[in-house]
Amino acid sequence: MPRFLLFILLFSASTTFGQQFSKIANPSSCKAKINAKAKETKSISADFEEVMYSSMFNTPKKAKGKLLYKDPSKIRWEHLSPKKQVILIDDAKARFQENGKEVTNPTANKVVKKIQGLMVQLFSGDFLNEKEFSISYYESSSQYKLILKPKSSRMSRYISSIELLFSKKTALLDEMTMIETADDKLVYSFSNTQTNGSISDSKFTQF
DSSP: OOHHHHHHHHOOOOOOOSOOOEEOSOTHHHHHHHHHHHHHOOEEEEEEEEEEEOTTOSSOEEEEEEEEEETTTEEEEEEEESSOEEEEEETTEEEEEETTEEEOOHHHHHHHHHHHHHHHHHHHTGGGGOSSEEEEEEEOSSEEEEEEEEOOHHHHTTOOEEEEEEETTTOOEEEEEEESSSSOEEEEEEEEEEESOOOOGGGGTOO
16 A cells, blocks of 8 residues: 555655744634634635655655645645555545556555545644644744644544644645654645636546
8 A cells, every 4th residue: 555545545754944933822813713724615626736755765765746635535645656556535525546547456445445535635624623632732933833733542542743834824735744653654745735726527427
């Protein structure tokens, strides 16, 4: 199973340098801003850069790709380089392709189904209800930082925390970092983010 799928399945020290974050005593305003943006967002198109840090590698592994989301539960998560991997989620239907071939084994399908639930939580703002995560809120002059700690002991065995960096100006996600251990983490940086544009439904059904 591709390692990036495992990290997304489980859903964080950040690679953000030069910023000083302080804890928000009353996070209600921050929560309201992020939640309001999520609720008004019907579609998302963004480029991402992935950097994987692992004790198994001498140097970090880098990749690039494209993310598409359409309310309420359509997702296309596509690695474009150095190799192609595509996850398609269309409501209750989920598919995964690697190296030009669709993967149909039950384990892969189960993983993709779990991804659906976690990613939809993120895009819809439902993660703010803290049913699956406890959240600590911080801020700098330009960003909000939310640190999510999984409540499930099963999830905690694989991921220690998730860090989300949101732009204060746009309330959009700038960066997502997932940490398994001190030496193993995955960082996604998002750019060229556009919201509420027209996205064909075929993007979520055709590789």
